[in-house]
Amino acid sequence: MKGWRLLLTRPELESATLAATLAEAGVFSSSLPLLETEALPLSVQQREQMIGLDRYCAVIVVSKPAARLGIALLDQTWPTPPAATRWFSVGAATAQLLADRGLDVSFPAQGDDSEALLALPAFAEAVSRPGARVLILKGEGGRELLTERLREQGASVEGLELYRRYLPHYEPATLPRIIQAERLNGLVVSSGQGFLHLRQMADAAWPELAQLPLFVPSPRVAELARAAGARQVVDCSGASATALLTALRETGAVL
CATH class of the missing domain: 3.40.50.10090 (Rossmann fold)
Structure with a gap:
């Protein structure tokens, strides 16, 4: 090196x-x-997505900003998150933030991208259930590949956009x-x-x-x-x- x-x-x-x-x-x-980020204002519909967290079999958190903002929203709506909802992250650093909140989170040991998550056995099992509903906590417009792949597998996928990315001046x-x-x-x-x-x-x-x-x-x-x-x-x-x-x-x- x-x-x-x-x-x-x-x-x-x-x-x-x-x-x-x-x-x-x-x-x-x-x-x-x-690349910097800023939080987006949440609509009533988006807050209802988090309030209805127990409707989803899996929640995917795609980044550290999504984890931080998602945890803040979780604290407002679910002090004790529903046990049946499984948590997944794309990378280890994001997973650590969720684990620090007390969430049982799974993530791919190799690779920090959508493909690695899709190949994770625990994730494949969670989203293969009939009528699987998945919530993705993400930035504005992010992780379209993940959404497409899951819908191809028959899952119902919703995105909760928590922040936007921008190029500093x-x-x-x-x-x-x-x-x-x-x-x-x-x-x-x-x-x-x-x-x-x-x-x-x-x-x-x-x-x-x-x-x-x-x-x-x-x-x-x-x-x-x-x-x-x-x-x-x-x-x-x-x-x-x-x-x-x-x-x-x-x-x-x-x-």
Whole structure:
């Protein structure tokens, strides 16, 4: 892993946590958050979805922001959540937030994406019941693939949008300027939207930046990046710090 100088693009607090872990492993990083979130106002119908939580056989929480906002809403409506409703998350960090609330949550040990969750035996069992109803706690417009796959399997799926994602404001050329000033030689994104924001911020400098190794969390994001012209895409098979460190070790020296 020697020689890596990475650009981190997660929200500020998440990037700080990741940077500390990387520093312990001897990896230099610089942060430019390209994805932030803000809570959405909830409609009466959305509150009723949570009030009717016992109607769902499974609740899927797709991200840490969804977990935090979902827990706050849960505290208002279900101090003791219905025992028959099973909880699932896409990643370990999200699962930990739910577990800290006292929820019994399952998540895929390998992979932080929809495909990994769909392959989880406990999840497949929960949603295979006749008349299965599933609630997805998510951001605005997120996880359409998961919804489509579940409906193809015969489940009734509802989404509860709790937040929206946005690109923070930066002056033009901020991204290439930081990469040059910090002598960065690798880019890290944690989602498809994070990559789209990276591409947007790169603007005219994208052909040059597309030559840098790009670390992504899943095959879906890897495909998106390659289609946009990224030349050296490394699929970390997860968005966690552990997944990134593993990918760095397997990649070895700077490409």
